[in-house]
Amino acid sequence: MTRLGSPRPMHILGFAQHLRGGGVERALLRLSAGWIERGARVTLMLGNRDGPLANELDPRIAIADGGGGGYAGLVGRAMHAGMLGADIVFLPGNHYSSLGLAIRRSSRAPVVAKLSNALEATHSGLVGLGYRRWLRLHPRFVDHLVAMTPAMADEAARAMAMPRDRIAVIANPPARPLAGAPPPALPPGRFILGVGRLEPQKRWDRLIGALPRIADDMVTLMILGEGSARPALERQIATLGLGARVALPGYAPDPLAAMRAAAIVALTSDHEGVPGVLREAIAEGTPVVTTDSSVAIPELVASSAIGSIVARDDAGALVAALNHWLTAPRPPRPIAPEGDPVGDYLALFERLITP
Numbered sequence: 076m077t078r079l080g081s082p083r084p085m086h087i088l089g090f091a092q093h094l095r096g097g098g099v100e101r102a103l104l105r106l107s108a109g110w111i112e113r114g115a116r117v118t119l120m121l122g123n124r125d126g127p128l129a130n131e132l133d134p135r136i137a138i139a140d141g142g143g144g145g146y147a148g149l150v151g152r153a154m155h156a157g158m159l160g161a162d163i164v165f166l167p168g169n170h171y172s173s174l175g176l177a178i179r180r181s182s183r184a185p186v187v188a189k190l191s192n193a194l195e196a197t198h199s200g201l202v203g204l205g206y207r208r209w210l211r212l213h214p215r216f217v218d219h220l221v222a223m224t225p226a227m228a229d230e231a232a233r234a235m236a237m238p239r240d241r242i243a244v245i246a247n248p249p250a251r252p253l254a255g256a257p258p259p260a261l262p263p264g265r266f267i268l269g270v271g272r273l274e275p276q277k278r279w280d281r282l283i284g285a286l287p288r289i290a291d292d293m294v295t296l297m298i299l300g301e302g303s304a305r306p307a308l309e310r311q312i313a314t315l316g317l318g319a320r321v322a323l324p325g326y327a328p329d330p331l332a333a334m335r336a337a338a339i340v341a342l343t344s345d346h347e348g349v350p351g352v353l354r355e356a357i358a359e360g361t362p363v364v365t366t367d368s369s370v371a372i373p374e375l376v377a378s379s380a381i382g383s384i385v386a387r388d389d390a391g392a393l394v395a396a397l398n399h400w401l402t403a404p405r406p407p408r409p410i411a412p413e414g415d416p417v418g419d420y421l422a423l424f425e426r427l428i429t430p
Contacts, residue, residue: 081419084116085424088161089186090153090171091121093144094128096301096326098351099168099191099274101128104246106135106167109248109417118159120209122149127326131253150177157181163424166217168192169348175216185218192348193369194234203232213306219427221245221420223349226370250355256329259299261336262322266295267397268337268361270330270352271344273302273323278366279395281343283311283321288394291401294338295320296365299327334359339400344368345387349375357381360408362400364393 101202107117109131119138123144136268139159142148153174156164164184166172168191175186198206213220213235220235220242228242267286271277279298286296298321305323312321327333330352334340340356340363347368353375355392356363357429363382365372376382383396 084114085421085428086116086118086160086162087119087165088120088139088159088163088422089165089167089175089211090141090149091119092141092146092149092170093123094121096127099170101131102351103165103167103189104128104131104133104136104418105248106137106420110421113421115421116133116392118161120149120152120156120159122146129330130256130328133304145272152172154178154180157184162428163187165420169194172213174426175213175374178231179216185424187219187221187423187427188213188217189221190223190231190348193346194230195370196249205293207234209357210320213237214241219243219423221305221423223247224371224374226374227349230370234262238313243419243423246414246416247349247351248416249358250331250351252331253329258332259297259324259327259330261333263273263292263294265291265338266297266336267339267341268330268333268356269296269298269300269341270298270334270344271298271342271350273298273300273304273308275304276345277302277304277305278387280311281307281366281390282341283308283315283317285390286317286320287315289401290398294401295322296322297322297333297337298395299324299330299333325379331355331359334361337361339364339397341397343387343393344369347372351359353382355411357406360406362403362406364396364400366393368374381404381409 089103110117118139120141122141142152154177155176161184164186166188172188213236220231221247222231222244228244232239233236297393305346333357340361342365349371353363366387367384385392385396
């Protein structure tokens with residue numbers, strides 16, 4: 076995309092700590108490829124390019140050294156990112172927002188930060204107090220926020236005291252099948268599917284703990300993802316004697332086929348932003364069961380005809396919802412929503428950088 080009044084393409088600078096398979100980084104790669112297709116130039120300051128998402132890294136994206144993979148290294152590099160001459164700086168998720176403060180040392184390019192996770196009720200006590208104060212600082216070094224749903228925009232306005240005219244609502248680009256990606260091996264018979272990193276935030280222990288209480292003891296569970304919680308989850312599976320019913324096959328580059336085949340897609344997190352896995356499962360016509368982990372969840376699961384929302388710590392409600400959808404008719408596939416997230420971002424960027 077050529078800038079208005081300029082003969083050169085718009086130059087967008089994004090950041091990624093690694094390519095290990097997080098939804099934030101995957102969405103960034105999709106957006107970056109889309110921006111390049113529309114004529115923009117994209118530079119990605121990348122800490123470490125190892126990981127399964129490396130296969131989704133568009134070769135047209137310019138890579139800048141992000142310090143080796145540690146967050147401190149990425150912050151240090153951001154302090155000198157002005158020399159890259161970007162027109163716009165894009166921070167792809169909550170985890171990256173502090174880079175906006177760092178980059179102010181060397182660049183006056185507008186900073187756009189996307190909200191990828193819940194802001195309220197994610198921390199408590201003194202940590203929560205410090206976090207709330209930190210959020211209130213964001214209007215000083217973030218020029219514009221992007222929320223993926225109206226409810227997340229409302230939450231940002233409350234938690235950050237960000238003026239509403241500095242918050243845009245733009246969805247993530249939809250998932251597409253990945254050419255050449257091997258499909259995950261599916262369990263025989265009916266199965267419940269979880270998709271996401273094996274990290275404490277995701278609370279897969281809740282889903283594993285619900286399995287023995289499922290009425291149909293032939294139903295199995297598969298969780299696609301990798302992360303630091305694997306040892307704890309494997310111990311839980313062994314303790315409950317579920318080795319024959321739970322599979323943790325690791326990261327899957329393209330889980331859409333597994334979503335279509337699953338009886339239910341479940342998400343049992345403590346906190347989320349706008350979980351792409353729910354959007355993708357609903358688009359495939361698969362019922363979803365999810366905890367109330369974000370203000371955006373009711374916007375995604377907008378009808379009891381497509382899934383169930385349960386309280387995070389209500390184990391009985393989780394089991395009841397799973398049992399319901401194992402016997403209820405499968406929902407119809409919805410009509411794909413219209414929209415152009417790639418174009419909406421570019422229009423926002425153009426507005427921010429045009430005098």
